[in-house]
Amino acid sequence: MRNAFMDELINAARVRDDIALIIGDLGYSVIEPFADEFPDRFFNAGIAEQNMMGMAAGMASEGMQVFTYSIGNFPTWRCAEQIRNDVDYHNLAVTNVVVGGGVAYGSLGYSHHAIQDYALMRSLPNMAIASPGDPVEVRAVFNYIIKNKRPYYLRLGKSGEESHNSSSIRIDEGKWNLIKKGSHDNIIISTGTMLTNALNSKEAKENEYSVYSMPLWSQKTAKLQLSQLVTIKKLITYENHLSSGGFGSYFSEIISNNNLDIEQNSRCLSSKIISLSASEEKLHQLLNT
Amino acid sequence: MRVLSESLAKNIRKTSLQMVSKAGASHIGSALSIADILAVLYSDIMEFDPANQSYKDRDRLILSKGHACVSLYAALHHVGMIPNEEILTYGQDFSNLMSHISHKAKGVEFSTGSLGHGLPFGLGKAMAAKVNGEKWRTFIIAGDGEMQEGSNWEALMFAAHHNVKNLTLIIDANNLQSLTTVDKTLAIEPLQQKIEAFGWECSDIDGHNHKQIREALSKLTPKPNCIIARTTKGKGVSYMENQVAWHYKCPTPEELKIALTEIENA
Numbered sequence: 001m002r003n004a005f006m007d008e009l010i011n012a013a014r015v016r017d018d019i020a021l022i023i024g025d026l027g028y029s030v031i032e033p034f035a036d037e038f039p040d041r042f043f044n045a046g047i048a049e050q051n052m053m054g055m056a057a058g059m060a061s062e063g064m065q066v067f068t069y070s071i072g073n074f075p076t077w078r079c080a081e082q083i084r085n086d087v088d089y090h091n092l093a094v095t096n097v098v099v100g101g102g103v104a105y106g107s108l109g110y111s112h113h114a115i116q117d118y119a120l121m122r123s124l125p126n127m128a129i130a131s132p133g134d135p136v137e138v139r140a141v142f143n144y145i146i147k148n149k150r151p152y153y154l155r156l157g158k159s160g161e162e163s164h165n166s167s168s169i170r171i172d173e174g175k176w177n178l179i180k181k182g183s184h185d186n187i188i189i190s191t192g193t194m195l196t197n198a199l200n201s202k203e204a205k206e207n208e209y210s211v212y213s214m215p216l217w218s219q220k221t222a223k224l225q226l227s228q229l230v231t232i233k234k235l236i237t238y239e240n241h242l243s244s245g246g247f248g249s250y251f252s253e254i255i256s257n258n259n260l261d262i263e264q265n266s267r268c269l270s271s272k273i274i275s276l277s278a279s280e281e282k283l284h285q286l287l288n289t
Numbered sequence: 290m291r292v293l294s295e296s297l298a299k300n301i302r303k304t305s306l307q308m309v310s311k312a313g314a315s316h317i318g319s320a321l322s323i324a325d326i327l328a329v330l331y332s333d334i335m336e337f338d339p340a341n342q343s344y345k346d347r348d349r350l351i352l353s354k355g356h357a358c359v360s361l362y363a364a365l366h367h368v369g370m371i372p373n374e375e376i377l378t379y380g381q382d383f384s385n386l387m388s389h390i391s392h393k394a395k396g397v398e399f400s401t402g403s404l405g406h407g408l409p410f411g412l413g414k415a416m417a418a419k420v421n422g423e424k425w426r427t428f429i430i431a432g433d434g435e436m437q438e439g440s441n442w443e444a445l446m447f448a449a450h451h452n453v454k455n456l457t458l459i460i461d462a463n464n465l466q467s468l469t470t471v472d473k474t475l476a477i478e479p480l481q482q483k484i485e486a487f488g489w490e491c492s493d494i495d496g497h498n499h500k501q502i503r504e505a506l507s508k509l510t511p512k513p514n515c516i517i518a519r520t521t522k523g524k525g526v527s528y529m530e531n532q533v534a535w536h537y538k539c540p541t542p543e544e545l546k547i548a549l550t551e552i553e554n555a
Binding site (some may be wrong): 020040041043045046048050051053054056057058059060061062063064081082085086089090160 | 350383392398399400401402403405406408409410412413414415416417418420439440442444446450451455
């Protein structure tokens with residue numbers, strides 16, 4: 001996923017000189033091609049996320065489209081106020097790119113688990129969350145981001161993610177991307193790298209449920225969900241995030257606020273994983289169902 | 290036509306007092322502290338065009354100590370950026386002129402209010418100018434107490450490392466913060482030596498002396514430039530000067546009258 005992102009970023013920077021990359025001293029073996037090709041538009045902010053985010057906002061306020069790059073938990077909670085006040089409030093074209101969404105860095109422990117980040121980003125009115133399910137979706141959401149300048153939180157896995165989309169696709173904000181056709185009334189919607197888990201679920205394997213990925217969502221797209229949910233009877237959501245303020249919670253708010261008659265099951269990370277250190281796969285086995 | 294800085298400073302002080310008094314607002318001490326700095330910036334230093342407020346080559350000013358906003362609103366009013374009818378809305382419900390500096394107001398680049406945001410953001414602007422080969426300058430006004438925020442020191446390091454010399458940080462050093470002096474709260478001195486040690490050029494001046502402010506701001510330095518402007522909180526109004534209480538209090542009509550007379554006769 002991160003390599004797909006970097007390929008796309010380099011391609012875009014070749015044709016647009018307003019694109020810059022600021023890293024938070026992370027990205028070894030990923031960012032070097034950009035740094036080598038665009039040394040005037042590449043900056044390592046060092047281990048200083050507050051300045052990285054404030055500076056990215058300042059550059060974006062002069063018309064640039066700025067991408068920051070770090071590991072999930074650092075450029076989110078550490079500089080939450082810079083994201084809220086500088087980037088989101090001023091509606092600036094900063095894309096906060098993170099790797100290690102969810103528990104991709106499982107064995108590194110709680111400091112490296114990005115499991116409350118959707119809750120933070122989802123509360124910001126101008127922010128869109130881009131959480132692609134595979135490398136094909138990374139390229140598709142990047143294509144959207146580059147054409148629609150505003151604040152984004154682009155949450156990637158670590159590496160080696162499977163591809164579930166067969167060819168290049170187009171992604172629109174808030175739209176579901178069909179991955180596997182099953183029942184018309186019963187659906188699974190996954191966001192981020194939980195797409196593999198969603199496809200491996202009993203409901204998906206037995207074709208009881210259709211499986212969709214939703215790689216681009218925000219407060220602004222909540223209304224769009226109403227029209228997409230209109231025929232749905234049963235909904236299962238998948239996310240590698242805690243329940244509070246997450247993706248399942250996004251849908252349960254829409255369902256309850258609009259009195260929709262939908263039975264929802266939210267599959268998300270359990271708070272049991274806090275303080276546990278294990279592989280991503282092992283931690284996912286503790287998923288709340 | 291540009292106005293003389295001395296005359297502009299007087300008008301900034303008077304309008305700030307009138308705005309705060311009418312609105313029942315606070316932070317007048319902080320606003321009076323930076324009136325001379327703003328007056329010199331808008332009279333003698335900054336490039337701007339009231340008829341074309343977003344023109345590309347203008348200089349950028351970020352007020353990081355956003356609570357001193359009335360002073361900047363007043364300055365922008367007296368140089369023809371904010372019309373009188375908008376100034377009169379200060380303190381009213383849904384006014385664009387919030388009680389912390391707001392980018393919804395004409396001529397304001399960036400909203401602040403939480404401290405420690407202006408320098409990183411202004412640094413980003415200066416970086417953009419550098420990347421794009423543009424000549425305009427970025428000025429940031431921060432408070433001395435505000436320098437306790439770690440984000441400022443992150444930005445100081447970065448600016449020096451990349452030699453962002455189109456960037457000027459002005460520290461309004463009135464040595465007062467929320468409860469007492471900066472020295473007693475969390476000492477930041479020796480500030481000049483610290484900033485120089487971070488790789489900046491740094492001067493220490495009288496922040497109410499227009500000649501000194503003008504010279505310090507006119508200087509083109511080989512490194513990013515910091516000016517520590519030694520100021521008096523509440524400057525120009527005898528009963529407000531150096532009084533923490535005027536971070537919070539709003540002058541009564543009688544107090545306003547005395548303040549305006551003192552400023553007029555100064």
